[in-house]
Amino acid sequence: MRYAVIYEKSDNGYAAYVPDLPGCIAAGDTLGEVEDLMHTAIEMHLEGMREAGEPIPAATTWAELVEVA
Secondary structure, eight states: OOOOOEEEEETTEEEEEOTTSTTOEEEESSHHHHHHHHHHHHHHHHHHHHHTTOOOOOOOOOOOOOOOO
16 A cells, blocks of 8 residues: 655654554654655554554545646
């Protein structure tokens, strides 16, 4: 399954979250660090949901970059 991940730059580094998996977040100093952490966070989040007997939500969010003049 593929989930959309939103990455944001902050004053202190980067943060990311998955809209389809509430509470699945990561933060770090660099974008690369957050990307790595986010992959692990998603895997752990889904594993926890499975262990708790919770249904795994379908991926329903997508993102698009829109360029404007």
